[in-house]
Amino acid sequence: MSIRFAVIGCGGITRFHFPGLTQAGAQITWVADLDEDLARARAEEYGARHTTDYQEILASGEVDAVLVATSGPTHKPICLAAIEAGLHVICEKTLADNSDDALEITRAAQAKGIILYTSYMKRFIPAVQRAQALMPRLGKIFSTYIRSYQPWGSIWDPPPTSRPGNEESGFRQRYGGGILHMGGSHMLDLVGFFLGRPKRVYGKLHTPEWLDYEVLASALLETDNGVVHFEAAGHPLRRIGFLRDGWDEGFEINGTQGRLEFYSSTWDNVDSKACLLRHYDNESGDMTEYRYEPTSPFARADAFFVANMEQGVQGEQPITTGYDVDELIAHLHRSAETGEALEVDWRI
Template sequence: MANLKVAVIGCGSIAQNRHLMEYEANEQVDITAVCDIVEERAMVTAEAFGARSYTDYEELLAKENVDAVSVCLPNYLHAPVSIAALNAGAHVLCEKPMATSSEEAEEMIEAAERNGKKLMIGHNQRFVASHQKARQLIESGEIGKVYSFRTTFGHGGPEGWSADGADSWFFKKDQAFIGAMGDLGVHKADLLRYLLGEEFVDVAGFIENNAKEGISVDDNAVCILRSESGVVGTLTASWAYKPEEDNSTIIYGEKATLRLEDDPQYSLIAQYATGEVVKYELGQIQSNDEGGQTNTNVIDHFVESIIDNKIPLIDGYEGKRSLEIILGALQSGETRKISKLEK
């Protein structure tokens, strides 16, 4: 079978550090075209990866007969560009958060189904070894009934690694629509659904901009979540954690507590009520720090799902459910009431 022809639309940090490198490392893929509104960025990227360069995604989709597209653009462009690519007959891997509203997410799902194409959302936390192991332990009943959790994802903010630094689209409400919650919180919403194997029904959100001046989106958020079975816990997202990133999750169960990515050496520690402690060295989670260039498995999974004609682990429906937790938290922050999440 011929290699998949792939285009990457948006050549910023996530494209450079994840999508392009992982496509290049995949032997079943040819990167045929790249697109960025900044012409020089597009040209430099195209040269580096032996691809053709575009500044207009519509022109790229019209001229290039690509099999798959990565959408690595500001959040407000996720839906329109994904839909255009799906309508052009390409499978789509879209960065998170999937869209800026439930309606947009629905339109993306419909476009994928209408065109018979895969739609995957780039939630890489499900592929982290410690998270997969924790899911197995929870699912098998190893830690008994789950009572509570706390999860956090925070770092110093996108200005440290975004292609445009302090002038990044991440800080502009008209382009990002949502700040730390969309950048980091949605990853943890997706992870918790994956770990617990159930949906959330209620969310309360405390959403703040208290750390960075001159930005129009949130930079600190704390959410309280309740699941279908009554598991309650907290999810925090922050662009104000210095000097180190925190990407940890703790699950409190009847028979054990699981500490995920909470220890510099052991990516999963299970502390049993009996006093037994099991430490797992399962490889480190990807970070935005230097040296965090390990493969996220997102691209490989996307490519595999196209070649083997399988539904991706995070399809449009999964992406939409995780997005809705964040939308509910935002609404709660504005109304000061608990948001009910639709089943």
């Protein structure tokens, strides 16, 4: 029998998840959004019931799992309530907007035996999965460069009229923070995916005085697989990146026997623009290029999550995935404040 899902929050990102969940064979029985018109429209499209109050869904007994796709700061109460109701959870990234909340959600899921995924869908890009399969051919990994440069226009320029103090931004309300919560979180997730949990972090941030979120985050991360040079930025450069569209995100992993180079396409174009992977093999001297048809990693992620939920298993993606990223973001902020490198205090 197909698993019954509620989609909570029907904004921009769910244009990928509605088809993703249905293609995965899930039955969408409920949708919720504070905007009732939006909820109703989605409900009609997918033959579901709708509400503006997600608690109604949790009390209905008509769902087995929820996809939480609301704005970042609301993830915690919704995830905790769904877990308490005994429902499996897929939560959009970042899991929470601070590491204490992410820890609380993860511990609650563990205590209840709930399957919990944070939807870091870049793990599911075919070129990323091929890169993971090629990792054993790199020999000993000694250095990684990883970055997310997102084109944010004139963000580095002061606003036309200078304002006293920080401007309250919709960014924090929508995403929980600045560039680290945006593209940076995906790259921190890929660090864990490829190299394991970092042990030590040194970070530096730049927050323009007219904003309340960082636009640049740089870090050195020490792992068991060498040092990672990490950077995330919202930048004004229009034509950089391998597709020359201003999006410049990817990684380079160097080992004693080879190197992987990965370039991603814009997150909302991943189903129309292909990513690129190159593998250099030191023994043969060959550089192999892997190009794939554009495909939605959201749909691939949802297929993986739904299949595991049907079998009642967490599977290969650890329950701590979302917590790990939020803990790294917290350490990076603390390191930037103190100017010191920090041992990462993994609390779970």
